[in-house]
Amino acid sequence: MKTSDKHHYEILKMALIKPGIAILIFFVGMIAFGLKAQEVQMVSSLKATELRVRQIYTSQIGIREKHSNSGAEVEKYLRYVNLPKGNPWCAAFVCWVFGQANVENPRTGWSPDLFKGSKVIWDKVESRKLKAKSLSGESGNMRQDPIAIGSRKYAYPTSQTTDNRQQVTPGTGDIFGIYFPDKKRIAHIGFIDQWQEDWVITVEGNTNMEGSREGDGVYRKRRPVKSIYQVARYIR
Template identity: 30%
Template sequence: MATMYSLLFGILFTAVCGNLDAIHHIVSPPTSLGQENDAHSMRVRIIEIATAEIGVREATGNNDGERVEVYLAYTGLGKGHAWCAAFVSWCYAQAGFPEPRNAWSPALFPNARTYCRGNACRDSKTSVRIKPADVFGIYGYGAKRINHVGLVQGIEPNYILTVEGNVENRVLAKRRHLSTINAFSNWIE
């Protein structure tokens, strides 16, 4: 319990003392520990953090740049590595979650956290389970595994709205058809 409070205090201190990100978006700190307890509030907070990063770009198009390297460093890596999973992990950390904390995309879909894979993600029963701040994964046929991840920002019929890193060398928001998604995981509940 003390570790959780230390982590939350550190995040609160960082947010209050350094509440501007690398591209000068204001990132509001959590208002208090008690008000951020429910899952909905945490989901909103993660999406606020992620959307504040929209526009961050790589410096040279080689998985580098000051902000990109901050995401990678959170997962123990330096510049030059793919950073979509590191971005997702970093967003969760800024909201006070110690996990996920991994730069390898498949690691964000352990059985205990994943509620659909493959064609099951296209089922109407699954689409009602998708929530903001869930993690989505896209399967890369060349890699033969999930090789891109991001955060669900919102849901539309047959589509998800996303915030994701390492797409077109930057953080951006996209609209993706459910048929392109291979897995969803829930790291909050």
């Protein structure tokens, strides 16, 4: 008997003698095929872009400045937005990541430029209860912030800079903006990795362990939702 014939014979014998095993193998194969089909369905051009953006920004976690707002990697981000070393670079980092993923962006080092018009999908002043989700599978409900709009800690202006009155759930790959009352503008931005009920997991440049806007590297952070002023979307 040829080797191939013997192999087929053994498979047939197993199926006849132990039909339960054969059925199990069949269903395992179907499950594997089903998972593959789901992956193909999930990876649309939009989802692929979202995944690519996430892969790029997470690959930069751990980058550190050599000196204040300088160093090979930091200067690479700044060059992308035509700024020399020594400049704040949180916005440059965001734009550079988008650029590597071929996502259209304003290529700017000025944080407010990334939160204009229809790009803004979520606004602190007009926040609603939203079902939150992310690629990680984390989910939850975002509540209305109990802190008054005019509080000293979060003194947000009442004027709106978004064309969207129908708020959208922030998700992985969107960018957040933090408003600084002393500067009267958004002065620090980064990527949302997970949007949860009360917390946002972020990846951001020019920060540190304390969450400063003048930090020393790219960090994964955990910030309260109530600290976020606006969220903009570029990849959906």
